[in-house]
Amino acid sequence: MTARLKTLLEPFLARRIALFGLIVVGVMIFAAIFAPLIAPYDPLAIDSLARLSPPTAEHWFGTDHFGRDTLSRVIHGSRLALIIGVGVVSFALLTGVPAGVASAMFPRVGAVVMRGVDVLMAFPALLLALGLIVILGQSVANAIVAIGVVYLTTTARIAYGVCLRLKAEAYVMAARSLGVGTLQTVLRHILPNMISPLLVQASFVFAFAQLGAASLDFLGLGAPPETPSWGNMLAESRIYITRAPWLLFFPGAMIILTAFSLNLVGDALRDRLDPRYRAVLGASRKN
Numbered sequence: 001m002t003a004r005l006k007t008l009l010e011p012f013l014a015r016r017i018a019l020f021g022l023i024v025v026g027v028m029i030f031a032a033i034f035a036p037l038i039a040p041y042d043p044l045a046i047d048s049l050a051r052l053s054p055p056t057a058e059h060w061f062g063t064d065h066f067g068r069d070t071l072s073r074v075i076h077g078s079r080l081a082l083i084i085g086v087g088v089v090s091f092a093l094l095t096g097v098p099a100g101v102a103s104a105m106f107p108r109v110g111a112v113v114m115r116g117v118d119v120l121m122a123f124p125a126l127l128l129a130l131g132l133i134v135i136l137g138q139s140v141a142n143a144i145v146a147i148g149v150v151y152l153t154t155t156a157r158i159a160y161g162v163c164l165r166l167k168a169e170a171y172v173m174a175a176r177s178l179g180v181g182t183l184q185t186v187l188r189h190i191l192p193n194m195i196s197p198l199l200v201q202a203s204f205v206f207a208f209a210q211l212g213a214a215s216l217d218f219l220g221l222g223a224p225p226e227t228p229s230w231g232n233m234l235a236e237s238r239i240y241i242t243r244a245p246w247l248l249f250f251p252g253a254m255i256i257l258t259a260f261s262l263n264l265v266g267d268a269l270r271d272r273l274d275p276r277y278r279a280v281l282g283a284s285r286k287n
Contacts, residue, residue: 011268021264028258031075032082041069043076043228052244062246064237074250076228081210081258084144088209089202091148092155097198099152100159101190104167105182114160117153125150125208126215133221143222147212151205158201159194166190200270207262214255230255 012019031038047067055062061070099117103110120128132146166172172189180188216222217231225232230251237247 011272015268018264018268021261022268024257024261025265028078028261029082032078035076035079039069039072039075041072043068043073044226045069052240054244055246061250062244064233064244064247065240070233070247070250073228073233074230074254077230077233077251077254080140080223080227080229081213081254083140084147084213085206085209087141087144088148088151088212089205091144092151092205093198093202095148096152096155097159097194100156100161101163101186101194103156103160104163105186110160113156117156120149121153121157125212129212129216130219130221133216138221138224140223140227143213143216146216147209150212151208155198155201155205158197162194162197163190166193200266203262203266203269207259207266210255210259210262 012022045068047063049067050059050063051065051067053059053063053067059069059071061074063069064073099113103113123131129146129150132149133142136142136145167190169189172185175185175189213222213229214231214234217229218235220235222231223229225236233251234248234255237244237251240247
């Protein structure tokens with residue numbers, strides 16, 4: 001293990017539960033990328049003779065009311081979870097960061113933009129996403145936009161606060177006094193110093209995006225019903241909760257486990273990137 005890799009993994013190695021979260025996230029990403037090769041069956045293949053079969057050696061997670069293999073559908077559901085997570089994080093960063101930085105650098109712009117952000121933050125997250133998905137229509141892309149709008153508000157707020165702090169730093173004020181333009185100041189001095197808090201924010205947005213997507217799917221407003229997703233699986237199987245509880249257990253466990261693991265990774269990244277934590281960690285090594 002190289003010194004750089006060991007430094008990056010230090011917060012995960014120091015806490016086993018954070019390492020567990022990193023492993024779970026890694027397995028989920030691996031399953032999403034190689035789902036067609038890992039899944040034992042076609043997730044859409046119907047076998048009426050095997051419908052509602054309990055977990056067996058042939059179907060490890062059992063089958064649903066159409067006879068479709070639950071394990072294969074859970075594996076393919078991780079692909080949609082990864083797509084939505086990456087899409088929501090990208091949307092939130094690409095819209096929230098420019099809005100927050102522009103608001104901090106230009107107070108008149110900030111007076112308008114931040115009030116709009118405050119209005120959006122006044123709505124409950126799920127209610128706002130539901131309203132947007134009803135307006136935009138049901139699709140995976142629209143679900144990404146709807147959930148992304150919810151979390152661009154917090155991203156914009158974080159970018160706004162960090163940019164205000166960095167704007168008052170001596171090296172930024174020195175650059176401005178030397179005639180460096182606003183765009184160059186942002187690109188050279190502000191954005192590079194915003195990477196750490198934004199990286200932590202991205203990990204938490206990824207986690208909450210999983211819960212938001214599952215909620216929309218469960219309500220029938222997310223991915224199309226035929227698409228293998230954990231939320232759709234819960235929605236389709238809720239009427240069989242007494243006859244076939246495994247149909248709800250496995251996708252529900254994946255949603256909980258993925259969101260929990262992503263939060264653990266976010267906590268570990270925050271500890272790694274927080275200077276106060278590094279100081280404490282360095283003192284503990286000396287002792």
